[in-house]
Amino acid sequence: MPKVTLLFAALHVLLMLALAVPIARHRHAHKVGLGDGGDKLLARKIRVHGNFTEYVPLALLVLALLEACGLAAAAVWGFGGVLLLGRLLHAAGLSGSGGYSKGRFWGTALTWLSLLLMALAGLWIGLR
Structure with a gap:
C-alpha cells in the first residue's frame, strides 16, 4: 500500500x-459569487x-x-518532500506578489524538478 504517498496526499489536502x-x-x-468580480487580490x-x-x-x-x-522508500519520501516544499514556496511567493518572487521561482523549480524526476523514475520502472 502506498502509505508514504497517503501521508503526502493528506498534507497536500491540508495545503489546498x-x-x-x-x-x-x-x-x-x-x-463575489462567481469569478473574481474584477478584484485583483481575489484573482x-x-x-x-x-x-x-x-x-x-x-x-x-x-x-x-x-x-x-x-x-525505494527514500526516493518516494524525497519526491514527496520536494513536491510539498515546492508547492508551499510557490503558494507563499504568488500569494505575496503577482510578479517575480524567490518563493514563486523556487516553488516552480522544485515542483518541476519533482515531476521530471518522477517521470524519469516511472519510465525506468515501466521499461525495465
Missing part, C-alpha cells in the same frame, strides 16, 4: 484547504489555488504509482 479558505472568505466579504488568490490544482493531482498519482511499483 489553506489556499481555498481565503478565497471563500474574500468572496463572502466582498459579495490572485484564485490563481494560487488554481496553480496548485493544476500540478498536485497528477504528481500525487505518479508518486503513488511509483510507490506501488516498489520504488
Whole structure:
C-alpha cells in the first residue's frame, strides 16, 4: 500500500484547504459569487489555488504509482518532500506578489524538478 504517498496526499489536502479558505472568505466579504468580480487580490488568490490544482493531482498519482511499483522508500519520501516544499514556496511567493518572487521561482523549480524526476523514475520502472 502506498502509505508514504497517503501521508503526502493528506498534507497536500491540508495545503489546498489553506489556499481555498481565503478565497471563500474574500468572496463572502466582498459579495463575489462567481469569478473574481474584477478584484485583483481575489484573482490572485484564485490563481494560487488554481496553480496548485493544476500540478498536485497528477504528481500525487505518479508518486503513488511509483510507490506501488516498489520504488525505494527514500526516493518516494524525497519526491514527496520536494513536491510539498515546492508547492508551499510557490503558494507563499504568488500569494505575496503577482510578479517575480524567490518563493514563486523556487516553488516552480522544485515542483518541476519533482515531476521530471518522477517521470524519469516511472519510465525506468515501466521499461525495465
